[in-house]
Amino acid sequence: MSYFKINKIDAIDSTNRALKRQYHASKIVHGEVLWALDQQKGKGQRESRWVSEPNKNLTFSVFLSPEKLALPTVFVLNCWVALAVRSALISFGIPTVSIKWPNDILSENKKICGLLIENLYRGKKHNGSIVGIGLNVNQLEFSDLKRASSMQLAAGRPFVVEEVMMKILENLTVYLTSGMAVSDSFSAFNKALFGLGEKRSFLAEDQAFQATVDSVNEHGELILKTEDDQYRTFQHKTVEWVY
């Protein structure tokens, strides 16, 4: 029996928003998945939009409840989701799949998937997570988004979107149920990091600088080694990749 219960719908504003509405109405259970064929107002990171051509891509969200799944740290969920998507893409033959901190999955140096994990709190207590996954599967045109790609563009053949989603969910089930040690999850995540050990350009507080990607720590912060051999730690949204 599947760990997840999948609800497929033709169209919605945003699967993340819809699950949040269900959460606030107390009409949601652990493992519920909302999969939309046409997501019309997709939500991206940093208040951006996630635009996805209808019927060609995957746009779905999963609700997880800490009552059923005690997370050792909130960030470990990001690791598991990113690793589950990455393994699925590798199993479909997508070349050079890496995780670009904090939430992008790339093939070569192009983004094919974005993750939006929204943690919900009651007071200070973690009360649920909505895991949103937007994966470009068979879309071929991205107009002005030069760094965007899809599975089909990367592999040169189309894919059945449902098969891709089922593979991601199968992989995610393994992470959620295997009791994998947090340290092993972090090291697998770090090994898959885009730019690991490479000198890259960044922007923080309006200052451009070059630094070597060192690792991501257990709080989900990016650690960079600067040109004067200092280690600097950045929280989400305090540094941008320039590339």
Ligand code: BTN
């Ligand atoms: C990003 O900006 O890279 C994150 C994009 C996340 C998009 C997915 S699509 C399914 C889910 N529903 C949303 O509204 N957003 C996420």
